[in-house]
Amino acid sequence: MKNIKVLLVDDQQLVREGLRRMLELDDDIKVIGEAGSGEDALIKAKDLNPDVILMDIKMSGISGIEATRRIKEENSKANIIMLTVYEDKYLAQAAEAGAVGYLLKDITQEELLRAVKVAYAGQSPVTPSVAKTLMSQFASMVQVNRKNILSRRQLEILRMVASGVTNKNIAQQLYLSEATIKRETSTIFTKLGVTDRTQAVSEAYTKNLL
Structure with missing residues (x-):
């Protein structure tokens, strides 16, 4: 080894x-x-x-x-x-x-x-x-939930998007790469059924996410 x-x-x-x-x-x-x-x-x-x-x-x-x-x-x-x-x-x-x-x-x-x-x-x-079984059980539950709701990180990004913060500045504030922010933003759009930032913010308010 x-x-x-x-x-x-x-x-x-x-x-x-x-x-x-x-x-x-x-x-x-x-x-x-x-x-x-x-x-x-x-x-x-x-x-x-x-x-x-x-x-x-x-x-x-x-x-x-x-x-x-x-x-x-x-x-x-x-x-x-x-x-x-x-x-x-x-x-x-x-x-x-x-x-x-x-x-x-x-x-x-x-x-x-x-x-x-x-x-x-x-x-x-x-x-x-x-x-010993708890770890896999919890992980499975989380994976199911992730398909239906926004994660805490995604909600944090969404709040910044609603405030007009750019992807670059979001990445700097969260210690993440800009590529990660773009990927998360795309996932947010998919989960909300929208195609851009403006629609995402509007839909988020409609769903009481913000």
Whole structure:
């Protein structure tokens, strides 16, 4: 097995150091970077191109959930594992954001190493105390809902469109590429059954989305 490139994201340095020490005991795993905030995670994920990201959920500023959503919206190939002290409190949000795994921070070194390798293989590592079927169930529910309603990100973009903000400026404000904004805008048009910005805003007001 080649080295699995891992990015650590946690706002507590001691936690990052502990994770690094455990991971670096395995020759198949290489920690290529650390981020102390959600904002930093967005930059590091793009610059370092990790295979697996260990992402803390609760951070000041951009949360781990939001950082995960934005990283996946940029078409990142990284498989993201959420780290938390909460049982299944954020499981649904983690699945919706695109995380493949959900682990409690009190896991053992053996469990952590196994989880990274499982995620790298494209599977879903979940702490045993959390029902293993929940992740796939929530993900399926979210996929169905996405076909019928606008996501939170799409609503945010729609509000900016209604305010006359250009795609370029929307991209800058949301830390996304302009191509991503264009793609999301096109999806919004399709879901609303319209073909341009003016119609989208009008339809959004009709449906009480704004």
